[in-house]
Amino acid sequence: MPPKNSLVKNLLPSLDMPKRRRFLTGSASVAATLSVTSLTLPVNAEENPLWMKTPGKPMSGYGTPSTFEASVKRPFASGYPTVSPGTGSSRTPHQALEGTITPSGLHFERHHNGVPDIDPLQHELLIHGLVERPLLFKLDALSRYPLVNRVHFIECSGNSGPNSAPEPPQITAGAIHGLASTSEWTGVPLALLLHEAGIKPGATWILAEGADAASMSRSIPLNKALDDAMIALYQNGERLRPEQGYPMRLLLPGWEGNTNVKWLRRLKLTQAPTFTKDETSKYTDLQKDGLARQFTFGLGVKSVITFPSYGHKLERQGLYEITGIAWTGAGRITRVEISTNNGLSWKDATLQGPVHSKSFTRFRLPWHWHGTTHVLQSRATDDSGAVQPTRTVFTAPYAKGMNFHNNYIQAWAIDANGSLSNVYT
Amino acid sequence: MPPKNSLVKNLLPSLDMPKRRRFLTGSASVAATLSVTSLTLPVNAEENPLWMKTPGKPMSGYGTPSTFEASVKRPFASGYPTVSPGTGSSRTPHQALEGTITPSGLHFERHHNGVPDIDPLQHELLIHGLVERPLLFKLDALSRYPLVNRVHFIECSGNSGPNSAPEPPQITAGAIHGLASTSEWTGVPLALLLHEAGIKPGATWILAEGADAASMSRSIPLNKALDDAMIALYQNGERLRPEQGYPMRLLLPGWEGNTNVKWLRRLKLTQAPTFTKDETSKYTDLQKDGLARQFTFGLGVKSVITFPSYGHKLERQGLYEITGIAWTGAGRITRVEISTNNGLSWKDATLQGPVHSKSFTRFRLPWHWHGTTHVLQSRATDDSGAVQPTRTVFTAPYAKGMNFHNNYIQAWAIDANGSLSNVYT
Numbered sequence: 001m002p003p004k005n006s007l008v009k010n011l012l013p014s015l016d017m018p019k020r021r022r023f024l025t026g027s028a029s030v031a032a033t034l035s036v037t038s039l040t041l042p043v044n045a046e047e048n049p050l051w052m053k054t055p056g057k058p059m060s061g062y063g064t065p066s067t068f069e070a071s072v073k074r075p076f077a078s079g080y081p082t083v084s085p086g087t088g089s090s091r092t093p094h095q096a097l098e099g100t101i102t103p104s105g106l107h108f109e110r111h112h113n114g115v116p117d118i119d120p121l122q123h124e125l126l127i128h129g130l131v132e133r134p135l136l137f138k139l140d141a142l143s144r145y146p147l148v149n150r151v152h153f154i155e156c157s158g159n160s161g162p163n164s165a166p167e168p169p170q171i172t173a174g175a176i177h178g179l180a181s182t183s184e185w186t187g188v189p190l191a192l193l194l195h196e197a198g199i200k201p202g203a204t205w206i207l208a209e210g211a212d213a214a215s216m217s218r219s220i221p222l223n224k225a226l227d228d229a230m231i232a233l234y235q236n237g238e239r240l241r242p243e244q245g246y247p248m249r250l251l252l253p254g255w256e257g258n259t260n261v262k263w264l265r266r267l268k269l270t271q272a273p274t275f276t277k278d279e280t281s282k283y284t285d286l287q288k289d290g291l292a293r294q295f296t297f298g299l300g301v302k303s304v305i306t307f308p309s310y311g312h313k314l315e316r317q318g319l320y321e322i323t324g325i326a327w328t329g330a331g332r333i334t335r336v337e338i339s340t341n342n343g344l345s346w347k348d349a350t351l352q353g354p355v356h357s358k359s360f361t362r363f364r365l366p367w368h369w370h371g372t373t374h375v376l377q378s379r380a381t382d383d384s385g386a387v388q389p390t391r392t393v394f395t396a397p398y399a400k401g402m403n404f405h406n407n408y409i410q411a412w413a414i415d416a417n418g419s420l421s422n423v424y425t
Numbered sequence: 426m427p428p429k430n431s432l433v434k435n436l437l438p439s440l441d442m443p444k445r446r447r448f449l450t451g452s453a454s455v456a457a458t459l460s461v462t463s464l465t466l467p468v469n470a471e472e473n474p475l476w477m478k479t480p481g482k483p484m485s486g487y488g489t490p491s492t493f494e495a496s497v498k499r500p501f502a503s504g505y506p507t508v509s510p511g512t513g514s515s516r517t518p519h520q521a522l523e524g525t526i527t528p529s530g531l532h533f534e535r536h537h538n539g540v541p542d543i544d545p546l547q548h549e550l551l552i553h554g555l556v557e558r559p560l561l562f563k564l565d566a567l568s569r570y571p572l573v574n575r576v577h578f579i580e581c582s583g584n585s586g587p588n589s590a591p592e593p594p595q596i597t598a599g600a601i602h603g604l605a606s607t608s609e610w611t612g613v614p615l616a617l618l619l620h621e622a623g624i625k626p627g628a629t630w631i632l633a634e635g636a637d638a639a640s641m642s643r644s645i646p647l648n649k650a651l652d653d654a655m656i657a658l659y660q661n662g663e664r665l666r667p668e669q670g671y672p673m674r675l676l677l678p679g680w681e682g683n684t685n686v687k688w689l690r691r692l693k694l695t696q697a698p699t700f701t702k703d704e705t706s707k708y709t710d711l712q713k714d715g716l717a718r719q720f721t722f723g724l725g726v727k728s729v730i731t732f733p734s735y736g737h738k739l740e741r742q743g744l745y746e747i748t749g750i751a752w753t754g755a756g757r758i759t760r761v762e763i764s765t766n767n768g769l770s771w772k773d774a775t776l777q778g779p780v781h782s783k784s785f786t787r788f789r790l791p792w793h794w795h796g797t798t799h800v801l802q803s804r805a806t807d808d809s810g811a812v813q814p815t816r817t818v819f820t821a822p823y824a825k826g827m828n829f830h831n832n833y834i835q836a837w838a839i840d841a842n843g844s845l846s847n848v849y850t
Contacts, residue, residue, distance in 0.1 A: 049547060049690075055510040055638050056539025057667070061498030063530040065487070066671045068545050069664050073486030085480040098611040098659040099574035104528060105488040106663065114481025120493050122474060146746045146791050149524035149777055186523040213480050234523040236661065238531065239494050242482070246491045265474075321571045352574055354779055366571050 065105075072096045074106055075175055084214070086114020089156065091178025094306045094325065100352075100360040101151070102181035104236045109243045110156045110179060112278070113214035116263055120239075120247040123211065125231070129268035132198025139247050143233060145188040150230075151356045153327045155180035155299050156257035157283050161403035163391075163410070168422040173309040173324075176422070177410070180327065182360040183244075185251050187232035190225050194269075203269040207276070208250050211265040218259045219273035220252065224297070228253050231264065254329030254358040255297045256405070258283060286399040299329030300407035301388050303336055303363070303380035314418030317371045322349070325360040328382035332356070335381040336363040342375035342411070342425055343390075349378070374414045375423060391424055490530075497521045499531055500600055509639070511539020514581065516603025519731045519750065525777075525785040526576070527606035529661050534668045535581045535604060537703070538639035541688055545664075545672040548636065550656070554693035557623025564672050568658060570613040575655075576781045578752045580605035580724050581682035582708050586828035588816075588835070593847040598734040601847070602835070605752065607785040608669075610676050611659035616651045619694075628694040632701070633675050636690040643684045644698035645677065649722070653678050656689065679754030679783040680722045681830070683708060711824040724754030725832035726813050728761055728788070728805035739843030742796045747774070750785040753807035757781070760806040761788040767800035767836070767850055768815075774803070799839045800848060816849055 065072065076090030090109040092102055109115075120139045128134040159179035162169045169176065199222070206225050210216040220229075232240060232251040240246040245262030252259050258278060273279070273295070284292040303326035308314060322340075326333045332355050337346035349363035363378065380388045394408035413423040490497065501515030515534040517527055534540075545564045553559040584604035587594045594601065624647070631650050635641040645654075657665060657676040665671040670687030677684050683703060698704070698720070709717040728751035733739060747765075751758045757780050762771035774788035788803070805813045819833035838848040 049543075049636060051541035051543055052636055052638055052640065056536065056541040058511055058539060059499070059501040059503075059513060059515040059534050059536065060668070061501070061515070062490070063499075063532065063534075063666050063668050065663060066545075066667045067542075068671075072663060074484070074488075076484040076486070078484075086483055088484060090484045090486070097662045098572065099609045099662045101526060101609045101661045103661050103663045107488070109484050109488075111481065111484065114483060116476035116481040117492075118474075118476055120491075144743075144745055146789060147523065147748070149787055184524045184526045211474060211477055213477055215477065236526045236528050237522045237524045238490060238497060238528045241488050242491045243484070243488050246493075318569075320569055323572070354781070356779070362574055364571060 072106070074109065074178070076109065084113055087112050087214075089158070089179060091174050092181045093172065093174035094178055094304065095173040095309050095311055097306070098323075098362075100182055100325065100362050101236065102183060104183065104238070104241050104244070107181040107183060107235075107241065107244055108156065108179045110158070110257060111212070111243070112216050113212055115242050116212045117242065118211060118246060118263060123247055123265070125248060125264055126266045127193060127197045128266070129207070129270055130200040130203035131269055132200060135193065135197045139233070142188055142231060142248065145192060147186050147233070148189060148230060149184055149186040149234070150253070151182060151184045151359045152251065152253040153180055153182040153358060153360050154257050154260050155327070157296070157404045159257075160406040163406055163408070163422075164401050164403035168424050170310060170422055172311045173304055173306050173410075177304045179257065182327075183235045184237065185230065185232040186234035187230035187248075187251060190229040190231055190250075191227075193231070194225060199269060202271050205270045205273050207266070207268040207270055207274045208259070208261040208264060209266040209268075210245075210261045211263040216258065216261060216278055217274065217276040218261055218279055219270075219276065220250075220259060222269070224252055224255065254299055254331075256283065256299060259297060283404060285404050286402050287397050288399055290399075296405050300405065301328035301330065301333070301380050301382040301386045302326065302407040303378040303388060304410045305338070305376055305378050305412060308376070308414065308420050309412050310420050310422050312420050314369050314414065316418075317369055319366060319368055322365045322367050322376065324363055324378055326363055326378070326380040327358070327360050328380065328384075328386065329358060330382045330384040330386060331358065332383045333361040333380055334383050336361075337379045338365050339377045339379070340367065340374045343377055346379065369414070369418070371416060371418075373416055375425060376412045376414065377409050377425070379409055497531070499534065499603070501534070509538055511638075512537050514583070514604060516599050517606045518597065518599035519603055519729065520598040520734050520736055522731070523748075523787075525607055525750065525787050526661065527608060529608065529663070529666050529669070532606040532608060532660075532666065532669055533581065533604045535583070535682060536637070536668070537641050538637055540667050541637045542667065543636060543671060543688060548672055548690070550673060550689055551691045552618060552622045553691070554632070554695055555625040555628035556694055557625060560618065560622050564658070567613055567656060567673065570617060572611050572658070573614060573655060574609055574611040574659070575678070576607060576609045576784045577676065577678040578605055578607040578783060578785050579682050579685050580752070582721070582829045584682075585831040588831055588833070588847075589826050589828035593849050595735060595847055597736045598729055598731050598835075602729045604682065607752075608660045609662065610655065610657040612655035612657035612673075612676060615654040615656055615675070618656070619650060624694060627696050630695045630698050632691070632693040632695055632699045633684070633686040633689060634691040634693075635670070635686045636688040641683065641686060641703055642699065642701040643686055643704055644695075644701065645684055647694070649677055649680065679724060679756075681708065681724060684722060708829060710829050711827050712822050713824055715824075721830050725830060726753035726755065726758070726805050726807040726811045727751065727832040728803040728813060729835045730763070730801055730803045730837060733801070733839065733845050734837050735845050735847050737845050739794050739839065742794055744791060744793055747790045747792050747801065749788055749803055751788055751803070751805040752783070752785050753805065753809075753811065754783060755807045755809040755811060756783065757808045758786040758805055759808050761786075762804045763790050764802045764804070765792060765799045768802055771804065794839070794843070796841060796843075798841055800850060801837045801839065802834050802850070804834055
């Protein structure tokens with residue numbers, strides 16, 4: 001058993017004492033703000049709410065959210081519906097979520113030709129090319145291997161692209177940064193399968209191909225495949241969702257989204273990159289000098305304040321908790337600082353433990369709002385020492401409008417009415 | 426970045442080398458068993474599967490599992506449908522799941538009068554009784570408090586009750602042990618709210634009441650409420666599911682399920698237990714001497730092998746991974762041992778990290794099946810030193826058929842055909 005009051009003790013370091021005293025013992029205004037909305041005590045039967053007066057709904061085989069939460073969904077947009085039906089993306093509504101796990105139904109989507117409806121008994125994974133012995137796996141064979149489960153984010157290289165527009169878009173945190181989601185993934189370490197196939201001398205890259213109509217394909221350095229890559233079979237406890245690659249996907253923790261090839265059907269060991277359409281026609285970073293950086297695999301250190309953010313409104317003055325998520329392709333988040341004065345000064349947020357490698361980390365900082373204007377920013381640091389860049393620093397080397405691998409500091413302005421907007425600083 | 430081959434290195438301690446050599450370099454029989462089902466390489470376009478030939482399905486606002494997974498659902502049974510509609514339970518199908526997080530749609534249910542359909546704007550939580558100042562909270566007020574997110578299991582006190590029958594029931598691991606599930610919960614530490622209300626001298630218990638038609642109510646010692654209790658508002662990132670208490674539930678990590686009162690509407694501080702119908706007419710443990718133990722709050726150390734288990738069939742000889750989940754109300758799981766010979770000898774399984782307190786811990790042990798009969802058992806130990814008891818030890822003090830708080834060692838027999846059955850040992 002943990003010591004008594006462990007939760008309260010854990011919170012204490014993040015609440016400075018003067019604020020905490022007011023918060024707990026309560027001036028009239030704090031009490032009115034935070035909790036007491038009425039002192040009429042609805043404890044007699046006459047005042048029981050409607051739903052206590054009749055039996056509720058029956059049990060169900062597979063549950064769904066409350067109908068009152070119908071607005072919490074993935075906004076989505078298609079790119080070129082007539083050229084490539086099913087291409088586009090949908091985004092995790094971070095402004096409505098909490099914690100670190102993304103519900104599987106709200107994990108972001110990025111498809112290039114729709115979601116294939118794969119029969120798991122028919123699907124096969126081929127390992128071939130520069131191997132001693134080509135291997136062909138059915139799902140039931142793969143499922144018998146020793147498995148690992150790990151909590152990791154996946155982030156599309158196009159995430160936060162809306163913030164590359166000339167003017168800051170007035171859209172939610174999810175609509176900007178929602179091409180990133182975190183799940184507990186369970187699968188087979190890829191290194192086991194490659195060792196079983198036998199890696200031939202000269203093999204240094206792997207072509208990974210999906211079984212969708214776009215044959216989405218990426219070239220992966222062999223070193224990453226032998227490091228922490230897995231063939232993911234389960235997401236948050238159950239078989240992968242169709243939009244996440246059912247029945248199997250490549251998982252390359254910390255690397256840009258489309259290298260985590262969904263509906264994985266083929267891994268071919270090669271001597272060099274294959275230069276597929278999906279790594280030449282897009283997902284490259286055009287620089288000011290006209291050259292494009294290719295194979296920007298590892299994702300940068302990043303954070304976003306999810307509350308308060310665009311679409312929220314602070315209805316009254318008083319205590320709020322500023323909170324958000326931070327992540328990095330390099331490993332663990334070690335620090336998140338928050339500024340409420342447009343970067344003039346910074347204060348450390350509490351990192352909600354445990355902090356997993358290459359996973360969303362929830363940060364929190366209690367804050368008193370006194371009805372004045374502010375600009376809120378969060379700045380993350382990771383265990384490689386990397387610090388989230390400002391907009392100016394991030395955009396400096398790139399051509400105007402370059403909208404991949406954007407990890408610059410997000411700023412939200414609060415006006416005197418408590419309304420939030422997206423601002424560039 | 427972790428060292429290269431970190432996943433493989435992590436696996437090595439769990440694989441003894443002779444087995445690993447056979448596994449990796451492959452005798453013909455192992456190869457045939459594990460991976461190679463065909464050497465015809467389907468890499469030319471003619472052999473592309475059907476789903477690569479037409480665009481896939483469009484994106485969606487809220488995703489659902491593949492239709493091929495329709496059988497993975499919660500089995501449920503009602504108790505007294507005419508007396509109390511909506512009473513009964515549904516169970517997490519552990520035999521089909523992996524990792525540690527339970528998908529919210531498959532979290533077990535136990536209702537006493539159905540699932541209320543609560544309007545979150547109307548719902549109120551009252552804190553009253555022996556307090557300096559009664560408090561009444563709407564959801565939006567509670568949501569502004571500093572929050573914490575933690576991964577915890579909830580287990581019904583009636584879980585594993587089917588194994589109290591005179592003969593071992595031939596049903597799945599989920600049908601026996603599925604009244605236990607794990608989620609990432611986010612909510613307000615209850616201690617914060619109690620300190621704000623002001624605890625009057627003499628208060629030592631709390632009555633917690635739900636807003637369902639059964640007014641499900643339990644008495645809770647104040648010490649637990651001041652320890653790690655929270656008012657949970659989010660489950661796996663999104664607002665609680667209706668079956669889990671939307672819009673708020675009491676969460677008492679490690680304590681029997683029905684003390685985690687769903688649809689929480691009232692906390693009354695009292696001098697003594699209230700002795701509600703839900704803690705007197707049931708959820709007590711009848712002993713052989715005719716006396717019933719009451720208030721068995723903390724759940725015992727427990728584990729269950731989920732693969733292989735009843736309903737699975739080992740189709741051929743070769744390498745399998747024995748895996749399952751372990752948990753304890755006392756804190757962390759420190760050890761899980763596996764016996765394949767009906768308890769004659771035991772071998773340590775690998776605990777898949779990170780190991781959270783009061784949460785499912787996934788354990789794994791690679792194992793070669795040679796087509797002979799076995800009895801598989803798992804035995805968990807926790808950081809309080811408690812060891813999961815045998816059936817004989819567990820049942821000794823109780824009246825025949827006592828079916829609460831059952832945590833004895835589950836045994837699965839494998840016959841020479843690879844079929845699994847539930848056995849008492």
